[in-house]
Amino acid sequence: MLTSDDLAFFAVLADSKSLAESARTLNVTPPAVTQRLRALEEKVGVRLIDRSGRRLRLTEEGSLVASHSTVVNDALDSLAEALADRRGMVRGHLRVAAPHGFGRAHIAPVVEAFACEHAGVTVTLQLSDHPAALLIESYDVVVHIGGAGHLDQVVTTLAPNQxxxxxxxxxxxxxxxxxxxxxxxxxxxxxxxxxxxxxxxxxxxxxxxxxxxxxxxxxxxxxxxxxxxxxxxxxxxxxxxxxxxxxxxxxxxxxxxVLPNWALPTADIVAMLGSRHGRSARTAAFLTMLRQSLKPPPWQA
CATH class of the missing domain: 3.40.190.290 (D-Maltodextrin-Binding Protein; domain 2)
Known part of the structure; x- marks a missing residue:
């Protein structure tokens, strides 16, 4: 019977281009990865990965295990986050997206400070030319300059911006x-x-x-x-x-x-939240730190 550890291990293999890359991700040696893969294949009784070429390729059975690995791992992560939120703990993986220029100047320093303050959190910052176009459910926080996105998104204003x-x-x-x-x-x-x-x-x-x-x-x-x-x-x-x-x-x-008596439409700094991510303790903690860094707005100081 497969365990959650087996599925987590195979999910890493499925996302890797080679066994060597998997070993680096898992922080083990390539022989250790090979040995564990063989043991896993013996447990399920089928070959999961075709190792005849230079790149890892999943067999049909391997693709089936990989798809179930994703579902189970996501469910376990969600459960762990829900339990942590009940206790007010800040943990898990924080995913933030922001525009290139504003992200480098004002979001990246906050992400660094947040990661230093919360040892149980890992963070990814994705800088994009158009962050509002990203799939909101793939991120905890999407920082955007200007009008809000779709009506089903939770939007909170972080700072005024003319x-x-x-x-x-x-x-x-x-x-x-x-x-x-x-x-x-x-x-x-x-x-x-x-x-x-x-x-x-x-x-x-x-x-x-x-x-x-x-x-x-x-x-x-x-x-x-x-x-x-x-x-x-x-x-x-x-x-x-x-x-x-x-x-x-x-x-x-x-x-x-130029033309100081004529105003242009405002472009406030806003944060867009996914319906699920907006309730997590890590999202709330990050938004608190982000608001503090932008109050008062550094460009108006």
Whole structure:
């Protein structure tokens, strides 16, 4: 009869490209893996892995055992987490996703501090160009900048964040004056194409709540916000960037806000939670630490 240890062992083999890789994952020698695999195959009476090629390939019976291994291991992990949550223990594997730039600057340090404070937790941080598009149930926390995702997601706001229209003083000194949003069509505009949003349609709201919409024709664009910011610093044109990204540049005079009396739609920092993960002790503890790190927002300090 197979045990949970047998299934956990075989799950590692099924996810590995070779026995050597499995040995590294299990922190044992390759001969030890081979010996245990043989013992497992003798126990079930069938061959589970085809070892005739350079890569591990599961037999049909091996695929069946692997699929059941996943189900059983997930069930055992869920049970262990549920029992730990009952006792208020922070344990298990925390999975966090975040945007590249914001994730490196503000999420990675919190993940490190969280792992140091909670020895019973392991953490994975996935940085993505568009974290909101990831399968939310595969993560405990998905940090997103801007509007929330699907209505069935649990969303909590972590910090306020404005979008700011700005350019370098070098560009503004040589360009024609900008007194209203409509003037932007005559200027060099730079756009970030990070997701499926219509990034060439810039929307503004005035002091008296009057709306203005401008369709710009970007002279330069990139899917990397850091590249766009560098182009703006070099005097290449006008950009829309999050306050968290350009606050220091504005404070030091490297960039200057354009049309300060016209507001852009906000892009608050939010956390999206899966329905199951949102109740775990590790998720609650991580969100508490994350909120503390963003209060007050570092870019407004």
């Amino acid at each position: 979008r700011i229209l700005c350019a370098s003083q070098t560009y503004l000194d040589t360009a024609s004056p900008i007194s209203a949003p409509g003037d932007l069509v005559q200027h060099r505009c730079l756009a970030v194409r990070e997701n499926d949003e219509d990034v060439t349609l810039w929307r503004f709201k005035g002091l008296r709540q009057e709306a203005a919409t401008v369709r710009v024709n970007p002279v330069m664009s990139s899917n990397d916000g850091a590249v766009i910011r560098e182009w703006a610093l070099a005097g290449q044109g006008i950009i829309i960037r999050s306050e968290w990204d350009v606050a220091e540049d504005l404070a030091r005079g490297r960039l200057r806000q």
